[in-house]
Amino acid sequence: MTQLRCTSATGKALKPTRASAALEALYYRDLMRLIREMDDSLTYWLTANYRKYETAIAQDSVADELQKVMNKLTVRWRSLFDDRARKIAERQAGRWKGHADTSLMDKLRQAGFAVRFRPSKAVKDVLDGAINENVSLIKSIADHHLTEVSQMVQRSVMAGRDLSTLTADLKERYGITQRRAAFIARDQNNKATSFITRTRQIELGLTEAIWCHSSAGKHPRPNHVKAGRERLRYDIRQGADVDGNGKLIFPGEAPNCRCTSQVIIPGFDA
Template sequence: MRFDLAALTRRQRNPRRTLIPLRAISAQATRATDLYRAAYLPVIQAWTEALPAIEADYARSLSNVTQDSAATLETEIQRAENTVGAFLLSVRPRVERWARQAEAWHRMRWRRAVLDATSVDLATLIGPEDARETLETIIARNVGLVRSVSDETRRRIGDAVFRGLTERRPSREVAKEIREAVAITRRRALRIAADQNVKLSSALNDERRRQAGIDSWQWVHSDKPNFRPEHDARDGKLYSENSERVGSEYQGKLVRKPPEDKPGQLPFCGCTSKAVLILE
């Protein structure tokens, strides 16, 4: 805890309520698109641009299936992989810029949520350095995920062309398969970017709440079409990391022990949390 928001709230005014919910901060969808374009799309584009040359080499190799033919195809695939490797050298700064911008936006929303609920302005109490560890974690994770997206594409393309040579499959079939391989990777990358955007927002929610000494929060369901039933059942329920609060009631709200998975933690969970300030 860097500061005691409950004490600052009492000092600012004499609140009559013991339970003050803050406005929920959900991940901004456009930032998922920003992450995809900055870090994942260049990998997809590099492999897409390599497909015509790979398809042409496959067609030539099909009429003369020798060890040299396979080696030529491997060289073409390796050339695309080298292009992606050169991009990966710059992927960390790209993800860093995205993460810093997302943190700045979240900090602004958090400051406004606290000000509206408590009349306390956190302008001089919070800054980007407070979330450094959270950002480093999400940056490292995304650098690894970008590499995995490229590795998966390379594996799918390689499997398709070398299996095609072995089975003497027509060029058009193999071309369709390797283009579908890139399409599958593109869809996966879009889902990853959306998921990582939610995970950063959820981590920042937890970080800012801890800094303010707030140990209680409400579950806010995502309302996504494909939701987890247990997450839907948690919507609006009050949880606390303070074991002494668990089992108590505040303004008719029962305080529960937090579940093992928090909002946004499980893969592709779009739920978020709403900080709740409890004044004894």
């Protein structure tokens, strides 16, 4: 394993590798393309069938017929999400790896080190983990949305609501799913970039970093702000106890965390 050392006695902190906003946007676009397809299909078939039975709404037979329609749609869209989830996740993982490697190599070049990364088992393991987690998350989007819409339709039937009310409810549900897709894209973008970068740093023999708080979020965690302000040093192989509860975490690991780190290249007296 390569052991980087700098000419300074005290060592040198590299600039942080940050998650790419462009890659977050690409992932969100891919998720929303699939979600919009599902929503268009659900809205079309449910409104068409609801309109057909609207004069007899609130009857048990109508509830049964609409549930049959919803069951068919659920099978179809769960199958489509299952089929496309891995392709989307694998493509996105490749983007994350490319960005993390290129960004870290650039930071190293600026510090005077010419490094070129090669495929490694450690990075492959990180990518496999990211792919599997994102496959699960993508599938869960369909599961949550379809379950909520199914319950929404049955509630509308039982309450005898008209089609306009159901249509408004479907739009509201779409907005909730849209926001969840945005969260997944943002959160996974931060996590994957952080973990791939950390793995590459460890492969270079680097072990220590400084916690850097991001001011991008609307609701910063006080302990993360404090860790950044105090330039908390931690072992990148283990993580940092930023909350003081003994639990070691990494920048970008907590939900919605956008923190990063400055890895330290040790000096000749290290």
